[in-house]
Every structure is written in C-alpha cells, then in structure tokens.
Amino acid sequence: MRLSFTKMQGCANDYIYLDCRTGGPPADIASLARQLSARHVSVGADGVICICAPQTPGAAATMRIYNADGSEGMMCGNGIRCVAQWLRTHDPDLAGADTLLIDTRSGPKTLRWQGQGNDAREGLWQVEMGRYSLLADSLPAVNMGPGPLVDCTLHAAGRDWRVTCVSVGNPHCVVVVPDVDSLDLAAIGPAFEKHPNFPRQVNTEFIQPLGPDRLKMRVWERGSGETWACGTGACASVAAATQLGLCDPGQDIRVQLRGGVLTIRVLPGQDLRMTGPAFTVCEGEALL
Incomplete structure (x- = not known):
C-alpha cells in the first residue's frame, strides 16, 4: 500500500500531513501515527495531522491531530498554520486565500496570511487562538x-x-x-x-x-x-x-x-x- 503525504514544520515542530477530506482519517490512524512518526526508521515526525472535511459553515477543513504515541490531540498551533499553508498550496479553490477558517477539536480558528517567508516553501500565518482559561x-x-x-x-x-x-x-x-x-x-x-x-x-x-x-x-x-x-x-x-x-x-x-x-x-x-x-x-x- 502506498500512502501519499506532505511533511511540514512550524518552528521545527514537524508533522506528516494526510489529505483525508474525502474519506476521513484511516481506520488504523493510531497505529499509523506511531509507525510513520518513528524517527530513524520511518518518515519521522512529532505526529500525524489529518486534513479532513469541514464541519462548520464557511470552514475550509477540519484538523485532526495524532501524536507520535497514537493519542489524539485537541489543538496544535504550529500544525494549524501548516494546514492553512497546505490548503492555500494544494486546493485550487483556496489558492491565494488570505483568510481561512479551520475546524479543530477545540473549536474553529481563523487564520490570516501574512506573506511569504524567505523561502518559497514558507508562509507566515496569524492565528486567532481564542480565549485562555486558568480554571x-x-x-x-x-x-x-x-x-x-x-x-x-x-x-x-x-x-x-x-x-x-x-x-x-x-x-x-x-x-x-x-x-x-x-x-x-x-x-x-x-x-x-x-x-x-x-x-x-x-x-x-x-x-x-x-x-x-x-x-x-x-x-x-x-x-x-x-x-x-x-x-x-x-x-x-x-x-x-x-x-x-x-x-x-x-x-x-x-x-x-x-x-x-x-x-x-x-x-x-x-x-x-x-x-x-x-x-x-x-x-x-x-x-x-
């Protein structure tokens, strides 16, 4: 079996990105995350992020995060910037988009394009992360x-x-x-x-x-x-x-x-x- 992926990083917080917008995350995503994330013997990463179909009206996609041990996370600030960059690069309908809404397990997040970095493969994004709580x-x-x-x-x-x-x-x-x-x-x-x-x-x-x-x-x-x-x-x-x-x-x-x-x-x-x-x-x- 061949699995297409994109490896991306934000400040060296690296994940393997899978396009799951049609069928959702693979049934064996937990074991797959462990397998793919293993450094030195596989692709190697901090985890796997699945780019899934949106859930909120107006959203471009949903981000699902699976850590290197296979557990699912709620939110990833570096990861969501990379999801926005992936969508802007790979989805013809979103090419050149300056604002994107992306769903996460901790709610939808708005991202705004801030321009290209020093490398053509890099984009700068601003994320409205929402309210923090100390309770x-x-x-x-x-x-x-x-x-x-x-x-x-x-x-x-x-x-x-x-x-x-x-x-x-x-x-x-x-x-x-x-x-x-x-x-x-x-x-x-x-x-x-x-x-x-x-x-x-x-x-x-x-x-x-x-x-x-x-x-x-x-x-x-x-x-x-x-x-x-x-x-x-x-x-x-x-x-x-x-x-x-x-x-x-x-x-x-x-x-x-x-x-x-x-x-x-x-x-x-x-x-x-x-x-x-x-x-x-x-x-x-x-x-x-």
Whole structure:
C-alpha cells in the first residue's frame, strides 16, 4: 500500500500531513501515527495531522491531530498554520486565500496570511487562538482548587515547583525557571505529563524570562516528549507570564523555541493571537 503525504514544520515542530477530506482519517490512524512518526526508521515526525472535511459553515477543513504515541490531540498551533499553508498550496479553490477558517477539536480558528517567508516553501500565518482559561475544570486539573491556577505549588520529579496552569483548548502547565537549557527534560518531563493532578495528562512548558517582551521556552508535550516547538505552549507561556507580571499584555511577545520564534499577543478578554511560519519540507509516498 502506498500512502501519499506532505511533511511540514512550524518552528521545527514537524508533522506528516494526510489529505483525508474525502474519506476521513484511516481506520488504523493510531497505529499509523506511531509507525510513520518513528524517527530513524520511518518518515519521522512529532505526529500525524489529518486534513479532513469541514464541519462548520464557511470552514475550509477540519484538523485532526495524532501524536507520535497514537493519542489524539485537541489543538496544535504550529500544525494549524501548516494546514492553512497546505490548503492555500494544494486546493485550487483556496489558492491565494488570505483568510481561512479551520475546524479543530477545540473549536474553529481563523487564520490570516501574512506573506511569504524567505523561502518559497514558507508562509507566515496569524492565528486567532481564542480565549485562555486558568480554571481547573477547563484543563482539567484536580487537587489544586478551582483556580485561577496561578503560581501554585506542584510536587513532581522529587521536588516542589511553582506552576501556572493554562487551558488554550488543550492543557498546559507552565513553570518559570532561571535557565531552561540546563534542564534534563527527559528525566522530569514524564513526571509532569502523567501527574495525577492532570487526569488527561498535560503539556509542560519551562520558560525563562528574557525581558518584558521576550521569553525562552522548552516544552515536554504529552504523547510526543520534548519537541522543538509548541504553538499552544507558546500561547500558554505568554498567558502565564502576563498573569505573573513578567510580560505586558497587549504587546507582541517573542517566544524563543528550540526550532525558531513565535510571536504571541494577549488581547482584551484573555484572547490570544499567534504569528509564525509554516514550511513545507517534502512530499512523498510511504510504503505500508
């Protein structure tokens, strides 16, 4: 069996994109995601994203995300930019589209084309990410009170941490540290991801403030481990940093990730806007 795919990345957060607009995701998508995502022995990626038929009137498509372990995610900020770029490139009816509505499991998202990057394979997109929440029920989180979950104590990996928990359509736990590069994420990441306080597991961002408009971030994603970038994680990190008084809301905050830079702004009403690149790596066929 031959499976056509496009590999794309946003700030090196790479996924394998499948055109599933006609038949929906393959029946064996969980095992397929595990197989295709395995680095060194397969295509290799942080997961698989299926581009499916739209569900909302006016939407161009629906994004379905499957992590490297086969679990399904709710939302992916880097992934949705790449979906928009794929549609603009591959769908003749959307060629040159400046605004796209894309459905996700956390609701429809509006994306706006910001121009071509330095490479013809790259586009710059702005995403209206929606409103963030600090309440326990929205993550969900237990044993931490109802919230707002700002600057709380969490015991993990053998020590106490000060954390801020943020839902941006998927759950995040943000930790401020003095030096993100010195962390052994492979050792401590799973303790956060599978902490009993997060019954559906959690994505964890470790952030280092570099100024009122700059953060440095590393992320441990549920279902994928450490990735080089996380769009929703960058949004959660800026939301947490503004709540903690480390960054100013209403201005662009540059988040330095291992794979590049995302620009995040907190808008009135705790809405979030993200701007970043979407890059086509290659297209091909996998033999299954």
